[in-house]
Amino acid sequence: MTLEVKNLFCERDERVLFANFSFQINTAEVVQVIGQNGSGKTTLLRILCGLSDAYTGELFWRGKALDEVREQYYQSMLYVGHLAGVKGALTPEENLQWMVQLDKGLNKCSIADALKSVGLFGFEDVPCHSLSAGQQRRVGLARLYLSNAPLWILDEPFTALDKKGVSEKEALIASHVHEGGSVILTTHHDLMIPGKTVRPINLDEVALA
Amino acid sequence: MSFFFAALKRDLLLVFRHRNDIINPLAFFLMVAVLFPLGVSPEPSFLSDVASGVIWVAALLACLLSVDGIFRTDYDDGSLEQMLVSSESLYALVLAKVFSHWLISGFCLALISPLVAMMFFLPEQGYFALVMSLLLGTPTLSLMGAIGAALTVALRKGGVLISLLVLPLYIPVLIFGAGTVQAGAMGLSIQGYLALLGAILVFSLMFAPFAIVAALKISVRS
Numbered sequence: 001m002t003l004e005v006k007n008l009f010c011e012r013d014e015r016v017l018f019a020n021f022s023f024q025i026n027t028a029e030v031v032q033v034i035g036q037n038g039s040g041k042t043t044l045l046r047i048l049c050g051l052s053d054a055y056t057g058e059l060f061w062r063g064k065a066l067d068e069v070r071e072q073y074y075q076s077m078l079y080v081g082h083l084a085g086v087k088g089a090l091t092p093e094e095n096l097q098w099m100v101q102l103d104k105g106l107n108k109c110s111i112a113d114a115l116k117s118v119g120l121f122g123f124e125d126v127p128c129h130s131l132s133a134g135q136q137r138r139v140g141l142a143r144l145y146l147s148n149a150p151l152w153i154l155d156e157p158f159t160a161l162d163k164k165g166v167s168e169k170e171a172l173i174a175s176h177v178h179e180g181g182s183v184i185l186t187t188h189h190d191l192m193i194p195g196k197t198v199r200p201i202n203l204d205e206v207a208l209a
Numbered sequence: 210m211s212f213f214f215a216a217l218k219r220d221l222l223l224v225f226r227h228r229n230d231i232i233n234p235l236a237f238f239l240m241v242a243v244l245f246p247l248g249v250s251p252e253p254s255f256l257s258d259v260a261s262g263v264i265w266v267a268a269l270l271a272c273l274l275s276v277d278g279i280f281r282t283d284y285d286d287g288s289l290e291q292m293l294v295s296s297e298s299l300y301a302l303v304l305a306k307v308f309s310h311w312l313i314s315g316f317c318l319a320l321i322s323p324l325v326a327m328m329f330f331l332p333e334q335g336y337f338a339l340v341m342s343l344l345l346g347t348p349t350l351s352l353m354g355a356i357g358a359a360l361t362v363a364l365r366k367g368g369v370l371i372s373l374l375v376l377p378l379y380i381p382v383l384i385f386g387a388g389t390v391q392a393g394a395m396g397l398s399i400q401g402y403l404a405l406l407g408a409i410l411v412f413s414l415m416f417a418p419f420a421i422v423a424a425l426k427i428s429v430r431s
Contacts, residue, residue: 049290050294050430051290053430084286085290090219090223094222098215102291103295
């Protein structure tokens with residue numbers, strides 16, 4: 001077991017998103033958070049990342065309270081949010097160099113290899129603001145190829161990606177899980193992870209319960 | 210330490226790609242200096258009397274004008290979230306961001322201040338005091354301003370609020386900064402003033418980054 005959530009309660013604008021909500025993410029598992037727009041998918045992922053304080057409940061990382069092991073947790077977690085965190089004024093290569101500085105765990109392969117893997121070979125010197133939306137998304141997702149972190153938290157990672165891009169990322173998730181990693185993600189896309197079943201968490205049902 | 214320089218390098222690179230950011234505070238500073246004598250009185254004796262106050266107020270407002278942008282773009286494109294989930298030191302990161310803001314605002318203002326002083330007929334013996342007071346005073350302005358910027362980064366219209374939050378904190382720096390220049394221009398000792406400005410700077414350098422980090426966390430997490 002890697003990440004465990006106990007008795008999560010969260011309300012937003014006087015609407016209860018989840019109450020008494022407990023679940024866990026195990027090693028070598030893909031968890032897909034599903035639910036309507038506004039059902040709290042992003043809120044849930046932000047709570048898991050420590051990017052939201054608007055909840056009550058307990059979070060445990062490898063059996064220890066998350067607040068006590070926050071630094072270790074951040075070293076073993078990779079978060080790709082709605083916003084890719086890509087600077088338009090910087091080139092893909094400069095963006096990735098900064099991301100590697102920020103997260104020392106991003107050293108699985110070289111930046112050049114990661115850019116090649118996301119199909120941005122030849123674009124490394126172009127400022128990101130002149131790339132297309134999908135290409136900018138790819139710059140943010142290049143971190144997945146670089147990451148050694150066991151837990152990936154991905155919020156709508158496939159937005160603006162083409163079909164080929166999506167299936168490449170699915171294969172990447174499969175190999176990450178094969179190596180013992182865990183992934184929790186939100187997407188409206190029908191997820192097909194080769195050789196792995198995806199465990200769904202339906203937030204619409206959680207709210208009803 | 211290497212992380213501090215990496216963060217500084219990134220911020221300076223971003224500034225270099227958006228050169229307007231450097232020109233804005235400087236242009237504001239120079240415009241006030243040029244327009245003030247036209248609007249009030251071009252009389253040399255009058256101008257040299259008010260020089261210390263006007264130059265310092267212009268420098269302060271130029272800093273305030275640009276401080277709103279310290280965290281704005283990082284918040285808008287999601288970089289700030291990535292910084293908060295990093296295991297690297299946020300203290301070093303924030304310090305690097307404030308330092309790069311100071312380099313493009315306060316430091317540049319201090320460099321061109323003798324030119325403005327000349328336009329205001331400030332006695333030559335006050336030049337050293339002016340540059341020194343700006344070099345010691347403006348980093349404090351950047352640090353305090355960053356607290357306000359961090360608190361208001363999540364608000365769409367933080368512009369007015371940031372002035373209200375930060376201006377009271379700027380007043381001691383303004384008083385001692387302008388006082389330094391006045392004393393220097395009259396040929397008096399400025400050591401006491403500089404020591405006070407230095408003390409305020411050391412104090413804010415030690416504590417402001419903690420406040421900025423806490424404010425950023427509040428802004429992003431709520």
